[in-house]
Amino acid sequence: MRADFQKRPHEVSAPADERLRADYTALGVPWSAWGEVAREVQRDLKRKRYARWAGVDALEFPQGPSTEDLVTLVLFGGVEQARPHLLCRATLAAGSLEALWCRWLAGESLEPETLRAFAGAPERLAEPLYTPGLEEVLPLFFVEPDPARAERALEVVSARWGPSRSQPWLDFLRALLGLWREDTSVEAVRARFESSVAATPPSAVHQLLAPAYLWGRYIEALPPHVLLERMGSSLGRITAPARVADVQPVMEVLGALDVLTAMGRGLRVEQAPGSVVLSAQAPEAGGTDEFL
Known part of the structure; x- marks a missing residue:
């Protein structure tokens, strides 16, 4: 396990999981859901997923990416790949507030x-x-x-x-x-404004649009994509450690397991709400699934 942790990327599979965020905070592990989202967007931009929009993407989403995906894309520097999709989405949603925001993000005056x-x-x-x-x-x-x-x-x-x-x-x-x-x-x-941005989870990315517009109108006259990219820069700043081995609480548990197993008596697993306790204890006669 120790050797595997040294090379295994520390990836979080549920970027919008608020319980996971709370657990990381309790452990003292820096993590932001936005950091995971930012890495995913950068991977997609590098392989030009949104520039091509072919294959499975085109089959599953023939009308292009959702507005939420496009806002997220602009947040992390993908405005060029997002622009044609934004204009297409604006045409599909003509007459709606969504269409106005899409045109604004694409660079049209609002x-x-x-x-x-x-x-x-x-x-x-x-x-x-x-x-x-x-x-x-x-x-x-x-x-x-x-x-x-x-x-x-x-x-x-x-x-x-x-x-x-x-x-x-x-x-x-x-x-x-x-x-x-x-x-x-x-x-x-x-x-x-900054505290409001920091409190916005990835699942509510659309909440960033109107405040960004207001900021650009009354505080700093900047292009929409620059306003969003500033937000993305602050949101993606906190990231999880790159490798599992860099997550100190995980390695501390592994070290404790080393000590317990060195006793040669086996491990007892006791599970309670919110915690799991491992202790060294000789297996009872006959054994049960509780013992490893």
């Missing part, structure tokens, strides 16, 4: 008036063609520095949804509202 057409009154918080999520609709009320309209939207959303996983983005929007009222600094808005 005017506040175009976004406002989807917003309606703050009390409605609904776009006419389908029922989008909170993270899609609420920022549409922030496409102009209109503090009264923005504050009303925040009131409605707080009363309707209460605390949720969207809370970090609500905090960012409140800070943006404070910036318009001139009682919040740009540094405070930046801090809220």
Whole structure:
């Protein structure tokens, strides 16, 4: 096992597994789900998966990659391979908010008036063609520095949804509202923005679009792909150790097993909720499956 661990890549098979993230944190092992996603995207870009889009990909997904996949691709530097797919997706979803975001990511200009057409009154918080999520609709009320309209939207959303996983983005929007009222600094808005980005899991990548647009409109006028790539750079910074042998808690357990097996008495496995205890103990007469 020790020799195998020295050469075996430390790969996490469930990048969006929040329980796994918690376990790694408890063990003191640095790991970010985004680090795994970033490595996968880089592999796909290197083999030009999105530039070709042939074979199994074309058979299983004839209309091209999903919007979520394309946003992730742009996050980690794949805007050139993503652009034709984004424009295709925008054509397929014509008339929807998704189409607007796809065109914006592809480099087309996006005017506040175009976004406002989807917003309606703050009390409605609904776009006419389908029922989008909170993270899609609420920022549409922030496409102009209109503090009264923005504050009303925040009131409605707080009363309707209460605390949720969207809370970090609500905090960012409140800070943006404070910036318009001139009682919040740009540094405070930046801090809220960065903490909101860090709290976004890969499964909610679409939540990054509207805040990135707002950041580019009111804080730094940068091209959309640059805004997303900045986010990707911060999200992919924490990565798991490259080899299993570099995961110290794993090697500590292996060392403890060395000591126990050296006693020559066998190992007893005791499993309890949240833990497994191994101890040296002579097998009972007849033996059971508990003994190794």
